[in-house]
Amino acid sequence: SVEGLEIPVPAEYAELLVVETELEPWDEHSEPLIAFAEKESVEAGERLHSGEDWGDGELCTIMRLDRIGFEGWVSGESVGTHLFARDGEDIYYLMAQPTDVRLIRDTQEAYSAEETTKQWAMLNEWASPERLGADVIARNGLSAYDANELFTADYLYGGEHVELACRFPGEPMDMAILSLSQPVKKGEGGVWCVERVRYVYSAYDWTDAYRVFPAAFGIDQTAADYYARLQKACDAGEHPELLTPRGAALDYAKRVTWIFGEDVSASDFEIVEAVG
DSSP: OBTTBOOOOOGGGGGGEEEEOOOOOSBTTEEEEEEEEEHHHHHHHHHHSTTOOOOTTEEEEEEEEOHHHHHHHHHSOOTTEEEEEEETTTEEEEEEOOSSOOOOOSSHHHHHOHHHHHHHHHHHHHSSIIIIIHHHHHHHTOEEOOTHHHHHSSOSSOSOEEEEEEEOTTSSSOEEEEEEEOSSSOSTTOOOEEEEEEEEEGGGTEEEEEEOOGGGGTOOSOHHHHHHHHHHHHHTTOOGGGGSHHHHHHHHHHHOHHHHOTTOOGGGEEEEEEEO
């Protein structure tokens, strides 16, 4: 049991694994619970580059996120991570896996040996959301959860939506499209927010899309709490610029000036689509 979570290791794998449970938190909202690595790779790495952490043999790490950690994860780069379970409404479980092969041996012959590749494949098959993740769900009464709908849904909030584009002529990423909506109050007097951004690379016919939650900017509140507080402030006459889509788009752009530039202004945004 790790932090109240039962995470089983099959007896036949126990001698093949290095298991770590004393892991440094990423931050106060994202807690690594347990990490698994192939023992032979760890030992080979210690012989070949002692004192250097190359992640030898790394298979996976299981993490627990609260709602703010979850929203931060949704807003960021999710490659190599898989959200597989939820406990109630506000606790989530994530499996992080390396995006490259961490298998290592002392010699090329040992690395290429059939028994090595079979063992590596067997451990990776087990240390996966489909096997280990499903077992963790079953043993701890968790709910299977796939956040894919957050990434594929057109919008997060109901009501009117506005699409604003900022163009970057001559750049590989030549346009950013911001999707804006009103998360609390709809219509006049409702605060606007950017809920999704799409970076368009027209020459490559490729678009990179991200959800946007306040946690992405280091704001230590859930989106629901943050936007409720912001709406209350706007009702009191503060932040009037957030009562228009262009004002909210500019507020977002000024938080990520490494993309939009220091001189970005509201006039740089043009409406490309508006839907109800």
